[in-house]
Structures are given as C-alpha cells and as structure tokens.
Amino acid sequence: xxCNNCSSSFTCLVASSxxxxxxxxxxxxxxxxxQYSRPTEIKRDWVEQDHQSLLLASPQTFTVxxxxxxxxxxxxxxxxxxVNVPSRYIHxxxxxxxxxxxxxxxxxxxxxxxxxxxxFELSDxxxxxxxxxxxxxxTGDSVDGCAMFWKADKFRLLEGESIQFKDIGLRDNxxxxxxxxxxxxxxxxxxxxxxxxxxxxxxxxxxxxxxxxLLSRAQYLSKKWGNTPVVLAGDFNSTPQSGIYKFLxxxxxxxxxxxxxELSGQKRCRPAHVLGMNKETVGPLVILDGxxxxxxDEEVEIATGDSGCHLAVHPLKLNSSYATxxxxxxxxxxxxxxxxxxxxxxxLGTVDYLWYxxxxxxxxxxxxxxxxxxxxxxxxxxxKVGSDHLALVxxxxxxxxxxxxxx
Ligand code: KL2
Numbered sequence: 001x002x003c004n005n006c007s008s009s010f011t012c013l014v015a016s017s018x019x020x021x022x023x024x025x026x027x028x029x030x031x032x033x034x035q036y037s038r039p040t041e042i043k044r045d046w047v048e049q050d051h052q053s054l055l056l057a058s059p060q061t062f063t064v065x066x067x068x069x070x071x072x073x074x075x076x077x078x079x080x081x082x083v084n085v086p087s088r089y090i091h092x093x094x095x096x097x098x099x100x101x102x103x104x105x106x107x108x109x110x111x112x113x114x115x116x117x118x119x120f121e122l123s124d125x126x127x128x129x130x131x132x133x134x135x136x137x138x139t140g141d142s143v144d145g146c147a148m149f150w151k152a153d154k155f156r157l158l159e160g161e162s163i164q165f166k167d168i169g170l171r172d173n174x175x176x177x178x179x180x181x182x183x184x185x186x187x188x189x190x191x192x193x194x195x196x197x198x199x200x201x202x203x204x205x206x207x208x209x210x211x212x213x214l215l216s217r218a219q220y221l222s223k224k225w226g227n228t229p230v231v232l233a234g235d236f237n238s239t240p241q242s243g244i245y246k247f248l249x250x251x252x253x254x255x256x257x258x259x260x261x262e263l264s265g266q267k268r269c270r271p272a273h274v275l276g277m278n279k280e281t282v283g284p285l286v287i288l289d290g291x292x293x294x295x296x297d298e299e300v301e302i303a304t305g306d307s308g309c310h311l312a313v314h315p316l317k318l319n320s321s322y323a324t325x326x327x328x329x330x331x332x333x334x335x336x337x338x339x340x341x342x343x344x345x346x347x348l349g350t351v352d353y354l355w356y357x358x359x360x361x362x363x364x365x366x367x368x369x370x371x372x373x374x375x376x377x378x379x380x381x382x383x384k385v386g387s388d389h390l391a392l393v394x395x396x397x398x399x400x401x402x403x404x405x406x407x
Contacts, residue, residue: 042377042384048364049325057361057397060188062154065108066233066354067391068196068342069099070381071115071144081344081388082379089381092118098386100125106366106393110150110180112194112233115387117144136162138196140172146194146234148176155180158189158225163217165198165210170302173198175214175234179225188398190360191222195234204263205295205303207237207244208255208312212305215314222316222357229359230316231396235352235389239265240323240337248318248355249335255303256310259294269349275375318355321362321394330370338368342389343380354394366393 072092075082082090089095096118103111103126111131116122119135126133132152137145150157163175175195182188195214198206214232222228238244242265247253255263271277301307323336333339333350341352348371356362368390374380380388 042369042373042382044369044390045328045367046364047325047327047367049362053361054363054397056399057363058399059397060182060185061363061395061397062109062182062190063107063393063395064110064112064192064231064233064354065103065106065391065393066112066114066194066235066352067099067103068114068235068352068387068389069116070095070387070389071117073117073143074115081346082381083345085379085381089383095381095386096121096125098381098384102384102386102391104129106391108393109154110192110231111148112176112192113147113149114194114196114235115144116147119145119147122147123149132157134160134162134176134178136164136174136176138172138174139164139166142172145174146176146196148178148192148194150178150180150192154183155190156183159221161217161221163214165213168209168213170206170209170213171198171203173210175210177214177217177221179221179228189225189228191218191225191228191230193218193230193232193234195232195236197235197237199237201237201264201266202261204244204258204260205255205299207264208247208253208303209305211236211244211248212312212314215316219315227359229398230318230355230357231360232318232355233353233392235342237264237266237351239269239349239351240334241265241268245335245337247312247314248353249320249323251315251317252311252313254311255295255300260299260303261294266347266349266351269347271343271345271348274348275371316357318357321354321356321365321396322368322392325362325365325394327365327367328370330372331368338390338392339371340374340390341368341392343374344388345379348374352389352392354392356394356396359399360396361399362394363397364395366391368392 123133126149131149133149135147158179158181161177165173178192180190197210218230243258243263297307304312338350340348341350
C-alpha cells in the first residue's frame with residue numbers, strides 16, 4: 001500500500017492535481033473488497049446537464065459516440081497488455097457483438113470509431129441498422145483506421161475529408177472530418193471530426209502537430225459551410241493533466257514550459273501508480289522553468305508551425321462534454337474529466353474526449369465507470385465492454401441563442 005495515511009489502494013490517483021486531494025476517501029477499496037464484492041454487471045448511467053445551462057438549448061438534439069474499439073491486430077501484437085483478461089473476452093467475434101450491442105443500447109446518431117481493422121464486418125451490421133459510414137485506414141504497415149457512422153435518416157453528408165498525417169510528415173496516423181446537414185432541418189449543420197492521435201508517449205511535438213493540423217482543417221470547413229458548430233471526437237493519447245489537454249481546452253500552449261516527452265501525460269498513468277500499489281507516487285506536472293533543452297528547432301517547428309515561435313495556437317474555442325456535465329464523484333477526476341477511459345496492464349487513465357465548439361451544448365453524457373468497477377471486472381475488455389477503452393457518448397443540442405444574443 002503506498003498511502004500510509006488512509007491505507008487506500010487508490011490514493012495516488014488524484015495526486016497529480018493537488019496534495020490536498022491526495023488522501024481522499026473516495027477511492028478506498030481494499031483487496032478483499034475487490035475479491036468479495038464483485039458486481040453482477042457493469043452499468044453505465046446517463047448524467048444530465050443542470051437545468052440552468054439548458055435554458056438556451058434548442059429542441060433539436062443529436063447524440064455522438066467516440067469509441068476506440070481495440071484493433072484485432074493490436075490486441076494480438078500487444079498481448080502483454082491483456083494477460084489478466086480471459087481469452088474469450090479478447091476474441092473478435094465476441095467483442096464485435098459486445099461493441100455493437102453497447103452502441104445499439106446507447107443509440108447514437110453519429111459514431112466515431114478508432115482502431116478499426118474490420119470495417120466491413122462492422123458496416124455490414126451498422127448499415128442494416130440504418131447507418132451510413134466512411135473509413136480512413138492508417139498509412140504504412142498498420143491495418144486499422146478511423147471510421148465514422150451516421151444515421152442515414154437523420155443526417156445527410158455534405159462534405160467528407162480524410163486526413164493522412166503522413167502527407168505533412170507527421171507519421172501514419174489519420175483523421176476524418178465530415179460536414180452533416182440534419183435531414184429534417186436543412187438549416188442545422190454540424191462538422192464532426194474523428195482522430196486517433198499518435199500513441200508514442202515521447203513524441204509530444206508530433207501529437208501537437210497532428211491536432212493543430214486537424215483543427216485548422218476543421219476551422220476551414222466550418223467557415224466554408226456557414227460557421228457550422230464542431231464536435232471533435234477521438235482518442236488523443238493525452239491525459240487531462242497534460243500540456244496537450246491544456247492546448248485543446250485553452251487554444252494555446254507555451255511548449256517551452258513542458259518537456260516534449262511528458263507533453264501527453266501518458267507516462268504517469270501506469271496502473272500500479274494510479275492504484276497506489278507502487279512506492280513511487282505520481283508527482284505534479286513537469287514544468288521546467290522555461291529553460292528546457294529538449295526541443296530542437298525542428299521539433300519546435302512541428303509543434304507550433306514555426307521554429308522561432310514557442311506558442312502553439314489553434315483557431316477553435318473548444319470545451320469538453322464530460323468536463324462540462326458533472327458526473328458521479330467516483331467517476332471523475334482532474335478538470336471534471338473521467339478518471340479512466342482506457343484500462344490495460346500498462347495504462348489506467350483518460351485519453352478519449354468529445355470536444356465541442358460554440359453553437360452546441362452537451363445536455364447529457366453517459367457517465368464512465370468508477371475505477372473500482374474496472375478493477376473488479378479484472379481489466380478491459382470484459383463481459384460487458386468490448387474494448388480496452390470505454391466509449392464516450394454525449395447528447396448535444398444546438399444553442400443559437402448563445403452565439404447570437406439579441407442586443
Ligand atoms: O494508447 V491506444 O493503444 O490509443 O489505446 O493507441 C495505440 C496503443 C494503438 C495504435 O498505435 O496501439 C497501441 N505499447 C502499448 N500500446 C501500444 C504500443 C506500445 N508500444 N504501440 C501501439 N500501441
């Protein structure tokens with residue numbers, strides 16, 4: 001047990017925010033509780049936005065899901081990540097059924113998937129259920145990619161764009177952008193982005209470069225189609241405590257305040273640390289006095305777009321759905337984001353987000369799970385979760401009144 005003060009196995013989970021929060025009792029759970037109080041099933045609850053914030057919401061709503069579904073090839077190539085998971089939960093045929101049942105239960109209008117390497121198997125099922133879809137495979141040797149599905153009777157695709165970051169020298173990752181019009185109201189348009197950011201925890205500059213490029217294309221398309229609101233879904237391979245998160249949420253980041261190898265926060269989310277089973281605790285963010293030696297001119301140029309400029313900026317004003325809608329206290333951590341959207345033997349933390357711009361507001365989100373439930377389930381995938389990530393699902397409403405106030 002790392003924490004002598006409260007003998008909690010989860011004390012270090014919140015240590016990255018403040019010391020004051022370190023000895024919270026929220027995550028108290030000991031080994032015998034884990035063993036003897038197994039829940040019969042994993043249950044996720046919808047949580048609503050408070051009434052005050054909904055006054056300006058329009059009656060037209062839509063629901064978006066973001067889900068990294070764990071590519072079949074990644075599950076077998078990185079089998080060390082799933083040593084504690086029964087093999088039946090890893091098998092694709094079973095996972096495919098679980099994933100589709102999860103999605104059908106939430107009934108999203110737009111589905112953004114990452115790590116898709118069986119696109120046609122999924123589209124066979126989803127098209128029969130009334131969705132249309134598009135796919136962008138990663139470049140290089142990878143066989144997985146991003147896929148977007150939308151309900152064909154609710155949205156019409158006006159324009160679709162696929163981004164392969166290789167074209168701008170930023171690795172083999174891909175992203176998608178789609179401009180939709182609501183079938184029942186052609187004045188309601190929406191731009192949806194879907195990205196799976198580079199995994200490599202050391203390459204913060206590439207992650208920033210990929211996100212900057214996606215956001216500049218999103219801004220371009222949004223303007224082109226009449227300043228349409230934006231939803232940006234994906235696996236950003238960056239935690240809520242990270243510089244990358246700060247960049248997304250505040251639209252700028254002075255990269256010199258960060259070590260580029262720590263820019264994503266991923267290295268601070270090993271399960272043993274998060275669960276407090278390791279002597280080494282999770283410390284505060286690495287902020288190195290503006291004197292960092294670890295950025296070459298080339299890395300600065302990738303990160304900010306200009307080797308002479310240390311400030312990375314993006315043109316959108318983004319908020320995170322989950323951070324906006326309060327959840328249960330035992331599912332949320334730093335910034336109000338989920339404590340965990342991904343769990344395997346080397347990572348326990350949050351990397352998935354549903355960002356949104358002005359012009360729309362989240363009216364409810366599907367809460368994630370308490371860490372204790374994930375631990376009791378024995379890891380992910382499990383009986384009721386088809387991937388090593390949890391899907392994020394949020395219902396949004398258009399909010400014209402907020403962007404066009406009468407003066
Ligand atoms: O973190 V992920 O899983 O969003 O869930 O994105 C990448 C990782 C995905 C695509 O590259 O494959 C996983 N150790 C652990 N996971 C890895 C590694 C690795 N070395 N390389 C790729 N992935």
